Amino acid sequence: MSATIYELASKAGVSISTVSKALNDSYSISEKTKQRIREMAEEMGYLPNARARSFARQKNGIIIFGADLSKGVGFENPHMFEIVTGAERYLSDKGYSLILKHIPKDTAPESVKELIQSNEADGLILHAGILTKQLSYVLGKETYPYLIIGKPDFANTLSWMDVSHESAGQMAANYLLDKGYRRIVFLMGDENKDQISLRRLDGINIAFGEEELFVETIAGISSYEKSRAVTEEILKRDKIPEVILCTNNYLSIGCLQSIHAKNLRIPEDIAIMTFDNYPFSMLLEPTLTAIEVDMFEMGTQAARFILQKIKKPNLLTQSFCTTPLLLEREST
Amino acid sequence: MSATIYELASKAGVSISTVSKALNDSYSISEKTKQRIREMAEEMGYLPNARARSFARQKNGIIIFGADLSKGVGFENPHMFEIVTGAERYLSDKGYSLILKHIPKDTAPESVKELIQSNEADGLILHAGILTKQLSYVLGKETYPYLIIGKPDFANTLSWMDVSHESAGQMAANYLLDKGYRRIVFLMGDENKDQISLRRLDGINIAFGEEELFVETIAGISSYEKSRAVTEEILKRDKIPEVILCTNNYLSIGCLQSIHAKNLRIPEDIAIMTFDNYPFSMLLEPTLTAIEVDMFEMGTQAARFILQKIKKPNLLTQSFCTTPLLLEREST
DNA sequence: CTGAAAGCGCTAACAT
DNA sequence: ATGTTAGCGCTTTCAG
Numbered sequence: 226m227s228a229t230i231y232e233l234a235s236k237a238g239v240s241i242s243t244v245s246k247a248l249n250d251s252y253s254i255s256e257k258t259k260q261r262i263r264e265m266a267e268e269m270g271y272l273p274n275a276r277a278r279s280f281a282r283q284k285n286g287i288i289i290f291g292a293d294l295s296k297g298v299g300f301e302n303p304h305m306f307e308i309v310t311g312a313e314r315y316l317s318d319k320g321y322s323l324i325l326k327h328i329p330k331d332t333a334p335e336s337v338k339e340l341i342q343s344n345e346a347d348g349l350i351l352h353a354g355i356l357t358k359q360l361s362y363v364l365g366k367e368t369y370p371y372l373i374i375g376k377p378d379f380a381n382t383l384s385w386m387d388v389s390h391e392s393a394g395q396m397a398a399n400y401l402l403d404k405g406y407r408r409i410v411f412l413m414g415d416e417n418k419d420q421i422s423l424r425r426l427d428g429i430n431i432a433f434g435e436e437e438l439f440v441e442t443i444a445g446i447s448s449y450e451k452s453r454a455v456t457e458e459i460l461k462r463d464k465i466p467e468v469i470l471c472t473n474n475y476l477s478i479g480c481l482q483s484i485h486a487k488n489l490r491i492p493e494d495i496a497i498m499t500f501d502n503y504p505f506s507m508l509l510e511p512t513l514t515a516i517e518v519d520m521f522e523m524g525t526q527a528a529r530f531i532l533q534k535i536k537k538p539n540l541l542t543q544s545f546c547t548t549p550l551l552l553e554r555e556s557t
Numbered sequence: 558m559s560a561t562i563y564e565l566a567s568k569a570g571v572s573i574s575t576v577s578k579a580l581n582d583s584y585s586i587s588e589k590t591k592q593r594i595r596e597m598a599e600e601m602g603y604l605p606n607a608r609a610r611s612f613a614r615q616k617n618g619i620i621i622f623g624a625d626l627s628k629g630v631g632f633e634n635p636h637m638f639e640i641v642t643g644a645e646r647y648l649s650d651k652g653y654s655l656i657l658k659h660i661p662k663d664t665a666p667e668s669v670k671e672l673i674q675s676n677e678a679d680g681l682i683l684h685a686g687i688l689t690k691q692l693s694y695v696l697g698k699e700t701y702p703y704l705i706i707g708k709p710d711f712a713n714t715l716s717w718m719d720v721s722h723e724s725a726g727q728m729a730a731n732y733l734l735d736k737g738y739r740r741i742v743f744l745m746g747d748e749n750k751d752q753i754s755l756r757r758l759d760g761i762n763i764a765f766g767e768e769e770l771f772v773e774t775i776a777g778i779s780s781y782e783k784s785r786a787v788t789e790e791i792l793k794r795d796k797i798p799e800v801i802l803c804t805n806n807y808l809s810i811g812c813l814q815s816i817h818a819k820n821l822r823i824p825e826d827i828a829i830m831t832f833d834n835y836p837f838s839m840l841l842e843p844t845l846t847a848i849e850v851d852m853f854e855m856g857t858q859a860a861r862f863i864l865q866k867i868k869k870p871n872l873l874t875q876s877f878c879t880t881p882l883l884l885e886r887e888s889t
Numbered sequence: 890c891t892g893a894a895a896g897c898g899c900t901a902a903c904a905t
Numbered sequence: 906a907t908g909t910t911a912g913c914g915c916t917t918t919c920a921g
Binding site: 227270272273274275276277279280283284285287294295296297298299300303304305306307308309310311313314317322323324325326327339342343344345448449450453475478482485486503504505508509510520521 | 559602604605606607608609611612615616617619626627628629630631632635636637638639640641642643645646649654655656657658659671674675676677780781782785807810814817818835836837840841842852853
């Protein structure tokens with residue numbers, strides 16, 4: 226056991242409350258005393274016991290990040306960990322810690338209720354992947370600082386934060402239009418399952434609609450191989466498109482291969498653009514122009530919101546959308 | 558504030574110590590009383606205050622996972638988060654929580670010292686990326702439960718755990734030999750910087766040495782593009798190798814493209830194998846035979862060790878190496 | 890089998 | 906500017 230406040234106080238010849246105040250930089254302690262006590266603390270290697278402090282203060286400086294942490298999620302969803310990383314950095318800056326916790330979707334309502342009631346943490350960041358209506362009731366009933374990462378897929382009055390996929394789509398389209406491209410093909414995933422692609426398409430349509438232009442969309446491209454095959458077909462046309470826009474890096478690889486196979490030049494003969502910078506749009510040949518979202522920054526913002534909410538619990542429920550970023554590279 | 562043990566005790570007409578014991582399943586409380594108290598607790602929605610409990614018990618059930626959490630690490634090092642995920646799952650199973658904490662390498666010694674002294678957690682898992690000799694002294698001096706993830710690159714008496722890259726290399730080589738392949742080319746990264754490839758090569762050499770065979774190694778292949786170029790050269794030879802073994806997925810993509818470009822059949826004309834399952838050896842066409850390491854499992858093991866160490870602090874320092882796994886697919 | 894009481898180390902209101 | 910003291914909610918020893 227390391228030294229306690231009592232030992233430090235007696236060595237310094239003051240009361241424990243003076244020590245406490247000095248260490249917490251209270252205005253009511255003279256600079257001289259503060260200085261002296263701090264030096265002695267340093268000397269003795271005294272550090273306040275975090276557990277006692279949490280107990281006395283009735284808060285422990287912990288924020289929980291709750292999500293489904295199934296095996297493989299590190300590989301399948303690195304974006305989430307990038308958010309976690311950003312959140313951690315902001316929190317530790319402010320003296321907080323981040324607990325990462327597995328919360329399965331089916332038991333989430335009870336789990337979250339318990340987390341709140343047991344005071345294990347001062348606030349909660351939850352991944353929308355585990356969000357259900359039932360969970361939203363739990364969150365709504367308690368006045369506990371929380372934030373959902375990801376737009377809920379039902380009507381709600383929750384606090385949430387998400388990427389604006391619509392803006393991303395619009396940004397991509399506007400960029401292409403600015404560059405003078407007109408005939409574009411958008412390769413996306415399954416029309417029913419791939420909500421993100423659909424939201425991107427909405428954005429694209431807005432931008433093209435303003436110019437009274439249309440986008441050719443090919444849906445159901447769920448793999449590298451399918452995108453290669455579909456691109457091959459596209460390249461057989463009499464008039465090939467000026468640019469192919471892929472909804473993710475995997476599709477762009479298949480696309481690239483078909484283009485390479487035909488010995489077409491990029492971007493002179495046909496251009497290519499993708500969403501997401503991850504995992505290899507910067508590694509391909511040529512490097513791909515991409516729309517990316519700064520997930521780290523998003524984590525930072527989430528953490529900032531939670532800490533605000535802790536300070537001002539009656540802060541209104543709000544939602545935010547983060548702005549995507551254009552990375553212009555060789556492929557356009 | 559939710560209910561306290563006092564309220565529950567008074568409702569149940571017993572003392573708080575009885576409640577405490579009942580809830581902690583002490584042997585000295587009758588089953589009947591335990592039953593009754595638990596029911597009442599449930600009914601009132603009583604849950605022990607985690608902060609008070611940590612304080613009284615002098616432990617808080619928290620393990621810290623410390624690593625350099627710089628921006629981008631979620632994408633660059635998903636393996637680490639897979640370990641984190643595995644650790645979290647084991648810990649939460651045992652009633653523990655996992656704090657993820659950014660610890661920059663340069664200040665790690667002091668940071669870790671503070672973490673230990675402030676009792677913020679009951680144990681520490683540290684990524685070898687932030688390990689220095691100075692940090693190893695700190696760890697050696699204190700009797701605090703810790704574990705390093707990753708083999709230290711200097712002599713030490715630390716507790717650490719790592720993937721056995723040598724076994725992985727040996728396993729890959731033995732598999733290829735078993736399949737009858739003899740002429741193999743190993744594509745690896747920079748000979749000075751890429752320690753992991755070197756360790757894999759050691760394993761490969763052991764396996765081939767036993768058969769008195771040699772492996773052709775081409776080093777300095779650090780990108781997708783380089784591997785494509787080098788493979789192109791290889792395929793121009795009179796006698797092409799039977800199989801190309803790539804040290805990672807990115808190299809295998811370049812390799813694949815060159816092979817496809819030449820219209821060679823895989824694995825009939827030439828086979829291909831890679832290390833790591835991530836991020837796309839299962840998505841390529843054909844799917845690639847790969848050696849992978851279960852990082853999730855490694856996290857689980859790390860967590861298990863830490864909890865053991867907490868129970869038995871004088872457990873001897875030890876190190877472990879996890880066994881890699883062969884994923885046989887279409888490319889061999 | 891149950892209860893009384895002494896902490897656990899620190900914070901914060903109040904008194905000086 | 907500093908000290909006194911009453912908690913914070915629970916665990917645990919000891920007595921009954």
